[in-house]
Amino acid sequence: MAALKTEIIIETRALCYSYAGAEEVPPAVAGIDLKVSRGEYLALLGVNGSGKTTLLKLLNALLIPSQGEVLVKGISTVEAERVQLVRQACGMIFQNPDNQIVATTVEEDIAFGLENMALPAAEIRRRVDQVAGRLGLTHLLRQPPHLLSGGEKQRTAIAGILAMQPACILMDEPTAMLDPAGRRDVLETVKELNKTEALAVVHVTHNPAEAAEANRIVVLEQGRIVADGKPGEILTDLKLLHGLKLQGTVAAELAHLLRQRGLNLPTAILQNRELVESLCISEPVS
Ligand SMILES: Nc1ncnc2c1ncn2[C@@H]1O[C@H](COP(=O)(O)OP(=O)(O)OP(=O)(O)O)[C@@H](O)[C@H]1O
Ligand SMILES: [Mg+2]
Numbered sequence: 572m573a574a575l576k577t578e579i580i581i582e583t584r585a586l587c588y589s590y591a592g593a594e595e596v597p598p599a600v601a602g603i604d605l606k607v608s609r610g611e612y613l614a615l616l617g618v619n620g621s622g623k624t625t626l627l628k629l630l631n632a633l634l635i636p637s638q639g640e641v642l643v644k645g646i647s648t649v650e651a652e653r654v655q656l657v658r659q660a661c662g663m664i665f666q667n668p669d670n671q672i673v674a675t676t677v678e679e680d681i682a683f684g685l686e687n688m689a690l691p692a693a694e695i696r697r698r699v700d701q702v703a704g705r706l707g708l709t710h711l712l713r714q715p716p717h718l719l720s721g722g723e724k725q726r727t728a729i730a731g732i733l734a735m736q737p738a739c740i741l742m743d744e745p746t747a748m749l750d751p752a753g754r755r756d757v758l759e760t761v762k763e764l765n766k767t768e769a770l771a772v773v774h775v776t777h778n779p780a781e782a783a784e785a786n787r788i789v790v791l792e793q794g795r796i797v798a799d800g801k802p803g804e805i806l807t808d809l810k811l812l813h814g815l816k817l818q819g820t821v822a823a824e825l826a827h828l829l830r831q832r833g834l835n836l837p838t839a840i841l842q843n844r845e846l847v848e849s850l851c852i853s854e855p856v857s
Contacts, residue, residue, distance in 0.1 A: 577608040577609065578608060578609040579607070579609075580607050580608060580609055580611075580643070580644060580661070580738045580739045580771045581605070581607040581630055581641070581642070581643055581739060581771070581773075582606050582607075582641070582642045583603050583604060583605045583629070583630070583640070583641050583642075584640050585602055585603075585604060585638065585640075586602070586603040586604070586605075586626075586638075586639040586640065587601055587602055587603075587636065587639050587794075588600040588625055588629055588634055588636055588637050588794075589637045590625075597793060597794065598637065598794055599625040599794050600625050600626050600629060600794045601793065601794035602639070602794075602795060603626065603795065603796055604796075605789065605796065607739065607771050607773060608771065609738065609771055610765065610769035610770070611771050611772070611786060612762070612765045612771075612772045612774070612785045612787070613773050613774065613785055613786075613788070613789060614774050614775075614782035614785035614787070614788045615627075615773060615774065615776075615789050615790075615791065616777075616779075616788060616790045616805075617790055617791035617792060617815070617817075618817065621791040621792055621793060622791050622793070622795075623743070623775045624743055624775065626791070627663060627741045627743050627773065627775060628663075629641050629648070630643065630648075630661060630741055630773065631657070631658060631661055631662070631741055632648035632654045632657045632658060633663070635648060635649055636648070636649070643656075643660050643739075644656075644738060646660075655687070655688070659684070659688065659735045659736075659737060660737055660738045660739065661737060661738065661739045661740075661741060662684075662732030662735060662739075662740055662741065663741040663742075663743065664728050664729060664732065664740065664741065664742040664743065665728075665743050665745075666744040666745065666747045667748055668721055668725045668727075668728055668748070669717075669724065671728045672716040672727065672728070674716070675715055675716075676712070676713055676714065676715060676716070677708060677711050677712050677713070677715075677716055677719070678699050678703070678712040678713065680728075681702060681703060681708075681712075681727065681730045681731045682699050682731075682734070684732070684734060685698060685699070685735065688735065698734045699712070699730075701734075702730040702733045702734045703730060705730075705733070706726045706729065706730045706733070708723070708726060708727060721749045722750075722752065722754070722757055725746070725749065725753070726757060729761065737770070738770070738771060739771035739772070739773065740764075740772055740773075742772065742773070742774045742775065743775045744775055744776060744777065745757055745774070746758060746776075746778070746781065747777075758784065762784060779817075779818055779819055779820045779823075780820055782802060782805075782806060783802045783841055784802075785802055786801070786802070787799070787801065787802075788801070788802050788805040788806065790805065790811075790815060792815055797815065802841060803839055803841050806819045806820050806841055807838060807839050809823060809827050820843075821843065822840050822841060822843045822845060822846040823840055823841055825846060826840040826846055826849070829850075836850075837849060
């Protein structure tokens with residue numbers, strides 16, 4: 572049987588970006604070639620200032636390349652008249668949910684992008700109800716967004732993006748301001764959409780445990796890709812991560828320290844349960 576062709580949602584070619592007035596400093600994005608396929612969940616790691624947010628904004632046509640190009644579903648982001656199509660195909664969620672709420676009720680907020688698409692009112696209603704149901708927001712539709720919890724606000728922002736039926740969602744530290752429950756809530760929502768709808772996800776995070784949930788990790792340093800692989804490869808390669816001033820998961824870091832103390836542990840420990848299983852080889856106490 573012929574292999575199924577993977578659909579490339581985002582492609583960057585020799586992508587560079589320098590901020591205006593900062594030409595004398597190295598570019599914020601300095602030559603990135605990246606492809607993101609349908610259904611892929613990619614985590615983007617890198618220290619502060621490594622270019623993650625700049626890259627995401629380039630993928631969403633919030634910034635236009637200084638050199639090279641970005642194609643979203645084959646549309647170049649320099650095609651000003653098609654920017655709306657790029658943003659519909661590839662929506663962005665920011666760190667602070669308060670900065671992306673634009674309307675006075677949750678339902679108006681979810682409908683905002685749809686109204687810009689000039690869809691008929693009945694179709695807008697149908698899509699708002701559908702995504703609100705999907706994201707557990709139905710009971711909050713008439714609420715003013717400022718009364719929601721942080722997690723609910725992030726889910727409202729995600730609902731507004733999903734209503735536009737995108738191929739990809741870009742998330743810039745979406746859980747940074749949430750408590751553990753809100754964080755789990757948002758991540759589980761996105762993971763489920765990634766699995767069931769083959770929604771591509773590009774997720775910027777400083778949290779190795781969140782990155783471990785992705786199916787691919789790309790690491791940036793000074794605007795360049797310095798590593799690209801599976802979480803099991805990247806997040807257990809502590810030599811690489813420490814060299815970049817990053818960390819592995821708690822389990823990977825602990826396993827590393829225990830190995831240094833002479834414990835014979837496998838090198839590929841990523842998750843807590845893998846560490847526990849490796850340590851608890853004795854019979855449980857009855
Ligand atoms: N508006 C701007 N004007 C000038 N330089 C900027 C601007 N925004 C970002 N930069 C610079 O571009 C580089 C990349 O910044 P960017 O925000 O993309 O990094 P980041 O990886 O998202 O960092 P963080 O983890 O802190 O969010 C940094 O050197 C930063 O100082
Ligand atoms: Mg950033």
